[in-house]
Amino acid sequence: MDTFLARGFTYFDTAYTYHGYHAEETMRKALVERHPRGSFQLATKLPLRDFKDSEDIERIFSEQLTNCGVDFFDYYLLHNMGYNVYEKCRKYGAFDFVVKKKAEGRIKVVGMSFHDTPELLDEILAKYGSGLDFVQLQINYIDWEQPNVQARRCLEIANKYNKPVIVMEPCKGGTLINLPKEAEELMKAYNPAASAASWALRFAANQQGVFLVLSGMNSIEQVEDNTSFMGDFVPLNAEENAIIKQVTATINEKTAVQCTACEYCTHGCPKNIPIPQYFALYNSIMRTTGSFSSQMVYYNNIAINHRKASECINCKQFEQACPQHRPITEHLADVVEKFEKNSILPTRK
Template sequence: MYLGENIPKLGFGFMRLPMIGRVVDIEQTKEMVDLFMSKGFSYFDSSWGYVGSEEAMKTSLVDRYPRESFQIATKCPAWVVKTEEEAKNMILASLKRIGVDYIDFYMFHNMGERRTKYFDDFGMWDYVQELKEKGLIRHMGFSIHDKADAIDKILTDHPEIEFVQFQLNYADWESSSIEARKCYEVSLKHNTPIVVMEPLKGGVLANPVDSVKRIFKEANPEASVASWGIRYAASLDNIITVLSGMSSIEQVRDNVSYMEHFKPLNEIERTVIEEAQKEFSKIVSIPCTSCEYCLEGCPQKINIPKVLDAYNQKMIHNDLLGAQHKYQFAIILDDLSGSGGKASDCTACGNCEEVCTQHINIIENMKTISDELETQDNNIIETFKAITEKQKN
């Protein structure tokens, strides 16, 4: 028996809610919550940093259902604030905004790389333990987009961690940048149960390239392509639940149709997934292994591996909008630390190409990426800073 074993294997991610302009469509969200709950599901995931999400959770769920009928998960992105007081106040703000007396699953949001240090410096580990003792938090965990070694170190340093949340899907299972399989194996090694995020890779695997889509449709014309991704993750051992960031009532209907009476993948279906994985491996992409040898010599401090990884979103999945968002987010994190540059800042000095173990034409790629991924009408960094200031207030 592990933590969350009896929780249904489909969770509702409150990050991609339906919108009317810039405001959450509360009436449709209520309809989605009602259908989700009526089918026996109960796990809802949010974050202090998802604008409008926690408030929508209160209105659509907490104010309308008995507290014992659902589980709330939310997160603290301590790395977006400057002081210990601000970081600790995030937890209290989440409790107030959601309108609950306790949070079932509380996470440090997006740990790894430079961000982990903020939680250490602000004394968040001891603080959350204190809140657990007071009954304000039931279970303590963290979400992460880093690699397996980072998860291993955090779980080794903090055995009090009760669960972990990371990206896992069939397309990223052997990815050198995501390391889904390795992250999964590390979690098993530490006997730490898992909440799966991005089982559909931000929606990309709900509508993959035609060659992959064809494999699934030939195997089962009646099943949605999305169902293969959700069921793949839910079929693994030690899974608390699999989050789906649903944006419409139609997506909820589809997900609950095959997860209400969930059946793990059988051997034939696993073979179909393997065929899809092989097809993904044929798709042309930039072969960066994220060794980071290129970083030290870059005079513009461009995070070359992250920039290349963002462009692969377009090359592999033909997802230009997703690639732009991924690129912008990478630039945000580096800019906020004062150490980042954009692809368009490249001076073509060639230092990176001299040390690249994969012999990638980085200079040419930087030019292509600046042309295709940098949008002129959206100062994403200033927008992010403005949102952060609004959240603090």
């Protein structure tokens, strides 16, 4: 965080539910208590799946101010908006709530993070757009034309209503960092020094209406790399855009399950199945020649202290919470086929 600030970047994103509901407190300790309030911009989000009613929204907001150790939020978002929570937000006045808090000076800029269809985005912005200053969208080159995300169409809707856009998932949860060998070679042949992250972040920042790109960084090396090319941003040229199209085609051929490991599907899973971990292992196998190698060992180790994929009861109650709109139970069946049939799993403790 110190390096990020020292290099001229000021925006920090967190949320009520992140890291087992402890992310905001950690942000307070790592950032707020160590730097002047005017030296950074802090964003957090109202958990739309968590609140029970209008009074609960107020309670959570007050708790968030305490968690973060601030008197106001620079940016505040309705978190993970979609069909599964839209009616709940209308019923309990979530849209009116954030507008009220902005009027009180508790929020400087109001927005929403959105994971659903362009049609719903159009409906929401038509009805509530006057109270929203921006929209946060999942935009990356692999999801640009994907029918389950429709990044390009959602961006077009935001531009239609003149809503500035913050980009989330520019690297799609690491999918666009750990590339298939063929895809990585295409990029390295053009620019050996450029990281895979630089291609993904520059693609996102290159789009019309985008004013900010979020990037999850978990090492000082990643901070140094990202700030090096975003501090002096250079738009993609025609040749680079052509390479990205080739890379997209290669990745689509190799990636079986488009999962970003957000873990929304695991919140409240009645069987405590570590779904993203299993999907990551499945993708690792499918990107190779099909050899289990060490992936089977990882699966067996995870299954010792968690439920196996085969223990899914097909309830589908959390598929609606998936930002990628994946058929989770169907993918889990694929995991079972690959990892459990004809294999010996250890006994869970």
